[in-house]
Structures are given as C-alpha cells and as structure tokens.
Amino acid sequence: MNNNEFDISLLPNWVINSANIYAIVTDLQGNYTYVNKRFTEKFGFISPNFIGQSIVNTIHPDDVEKCDAVVTKCFEQPTKTHSVEIRKPQNNNNDYFYSYWEFSCFFDSKNEIIGILCIGYDLTKEKNLTNILLETQSKLNSLLNSTNEGFIFLNNDFKVLYFNKSAEENYAKRFLNKEIKTADNFLSYCSTEEEKSDLEAIYRKVIEGNQIQFVQEQNNFWFQISLFNVVTEDGKTLGIAYGITDITQHKKDQLQILEQNKKLKEIAWQQSHEVRSPVVNLLGITSILNNENSSLSDEDKAVLLKAINTEIERLDQIIRSIVDKTNWVD
Numbered sequence: 001m002n003n004n005e006f007d008i009s010l011l012p013n014w015v016i017n018s019a020n021i022y023a024i025v026t027d028l029q030g031n032y033t034y035v036n037k038r039f040t041e042k043f044g045f046i047s048p049n050f051i052g053q054s055i056v057n058t059i060h061p062d063d064v065e066k067c068d069a070v071v072t073k074c075f076e077q078p079t080k081t082h083s084v085e086i087r088k089p090q091n092n093n094n095d096y097f098y099s100y101w102e103f104s105c106f107f108d109s110k111n112e113i114i115g116i117l118c119i120g121y122d123l124t125k126e127k128n129l130t131n132i133l134l135e136t137q138s139k140l141n142s143l144l145n146s147t148n149e150g151f152i153f154l155n156n157d158f159k160v161l162y163f164n165k166s167a168e169e170n171y172a173k174r175f176l177n178k179e180i181k182t183a184d185n186f187l188s189y190c191s192t193e194e195e196k197s198d199l200e201a202i203y204r205k206v207i208e209g210n211q212i213q214f215v216q217e218q219n220n221f222w223f224q225i226s227l228f229n230v231v232t233e234d235g236k237t238l239g240i241a242y243g244i245t246d247i248t249q250h251k252k253d254q255l256q257i258l259e260q261n262k263k264l265k266e267i268a269w270q271q272s273h274e275v276r277s278p279v280v281n282l283l284g285i286t287s288i289l290n291n292e293n294s295s296l297s298d299e300d301k302a303v304l305l306k307a308i309n310t311e312i313e314r315l316d317q318i319i320r321s322i323v324d325k326t327n328w329v330d
Helices: 013-017 037-043 061-076 124-145 165-176 193-207 248-274 276-289 298-329
Strands: 022-026 032-035 082-089 096-107 113-122 150-155 160-163 212-218 221-231 237-246
Touching: 022 037, 037 082, 061 082, 061 096, 061 113, 096 124, 150 165, 160 165, 165 221, 165 237, 193 212, 193 221, 193 237, 221 248, 276 298
Parallel strands: none
Antiparallel strands: 022 032, 022 113, 082 096, 096 113, 150 160, 150 237, 212 221, 221 237
16 A cells, blocks of 8 residues: 555645644554655655555664554544654664654544554653753752751642752651651641641741741750742742751850850859958968967967868868869860
8 A cells, every 4th residue: 555545535634734743544454554744754764655664663662562552552442542652763873752642543434443543743852851850850959968958848838849858857857756748738747736827827928028037946956947938030939948957066055155154154253252261261360370479379279270271171172163163164
C-alpha cells in the first residue's frame, strides 16, 4: 500500500496540513499506511517513503514495548485515546528527542477498525526546560541542605510545601518533637490551642506583608524565627518563608556571661566588705600588741593572740570562697 491508496478523506484537514504535529496511520500489523507532511519533513533522513514499513523504524528500541502496550489498550478500549511518551530519532547519529503521542483506533467509512491513528508533538523544548528546572532544583536543595540554617515554606493555607534537612533534624525533631511532612498544616504541630491561635495570628500578619522575628525556647533549645511572605513579581502572595536559626549555644554563652558577671559582683562585694572587717580587726589587734607603752598582762596578750587566729581563719575562709568563685568564672 502507498500514500495514494490511503483514503485521505478520512482525516481532517488540520491533521493533514499541520506544521506542528506529526500524524501517522498504521495498519493492524503496525506498518505505515499514511504519514503527513510534517512527519516526512522531520524523519525523511530515515527513509524517502515510509509506507509499508514498520513504525519500529522511528522508535527508540527501549520504547517499542511501551508503544505496543498502548496499541493493545487501543484495541481493548477502541473509543478512547491513549497517550505515550516516545523517543524519536533526531538524526543519523543515533541521537533521539522526546515526543508525546496520542494513539486511537482508526475507523474506515464502514466504522470498522483498520489501524491506529497516532498524533504526535515534539517535547524537546519542554524536556529541556524540565531538565534545567530539575537541575536547578537539585542545586538549590543541595545548597539549602548544606547550611545550618533551617528553611520551611508554607502556602497561604499554612501547609508545608518544602523544608530542608536542618529544619527537619534540628528544629522539628529537637524543638517541636514532631516529624515534619509535606502537605501537613504547620499549625497542627502546636502543643496547645492557645499556641496555635497565637501562631495563626502571626501568619496572618506575615501574609499581609509584615516581617516578623521572635525567639522560641523549649527544653534548653533556643531558635531565632524569621517570617516573611513570598510574592511573585506582580505582587501575588505565594506563602510564607520560615527562616530558622539555632541560637542555643549563643543563649547558653549569654546566660553563662550573666552568671559570671553575677559572681564577679559577689567577689567584688566580698573583697570590699567581708575582707575589710577581719583585716581591720587584725590591724587593730597588732597595733595594740606592738604598742611599747601598753601594759598588757600575759593573759591579755593570750586573748589578743587568740583573736588574731580567729580573724585569720575567718579571712582564710573568705579568701577560699573568692578563689572558688574565681575558678568557676574561668
């Protein structure tokens, strides 16, 4: 059979004359009975005349089985159209491009099935864009997952669209004690209704265009939360960006510094008050003992010496206390 024997009147003009779609008809054995001009222009490097040849000649070998499965569906459901993605030859160098096809049973004027009608579209641009998008997304994921900063993106209904590794490992598991999942409503992670209500009010303000920051603390973990809305170039709000910074060590260092300052003030007070008392007493006692004009009895001297030992012991205890506090500060 050749192109002239095919009843072309069975096809609409848009299929025959289209400059964008590929159109073929095969017989029941899978051999070409018709190809439109667009198909011939694209694949003429394979053969000057496809009529009578098997469609396998223009299909990637790994896609033949997939194509056969779709043809089987056509015979099982002859009134329906079935789609399939097929790689087609690009040139004589075994290069291929992606195409999308719709297969359906082809009927003659007596409404009997005489073959398969296949309408195809070139997917190369779409595939390239998809691959670029996937590559960009992969790089973005790698970048976001390599940082210690946590990121969560919520839509306008507060459902989780995306989260990185830090948000999952550091924030959700350690702070929220929850397993974060895509499509979850983030408000469901709140422990109480009051917390849920407060957080929802914050989200509403963020969606209105406000940037909000606050600190969350629980179980000796502190996180700096930064919230801002994500908008398109035309100003449409897409959702909420959740920036999470672990400030636990900073907070602990800050609390330690405050405690150290408190201890240093206590040391300064001890040095200026507690130390002064025994020192003054010791100076007074020794001045009496060293006074050549004093007429102290042996009994009086013994009392004064005992007082000196008492003040020395008291001073020693104060000094030890200061040393202990100094060691803690270090």
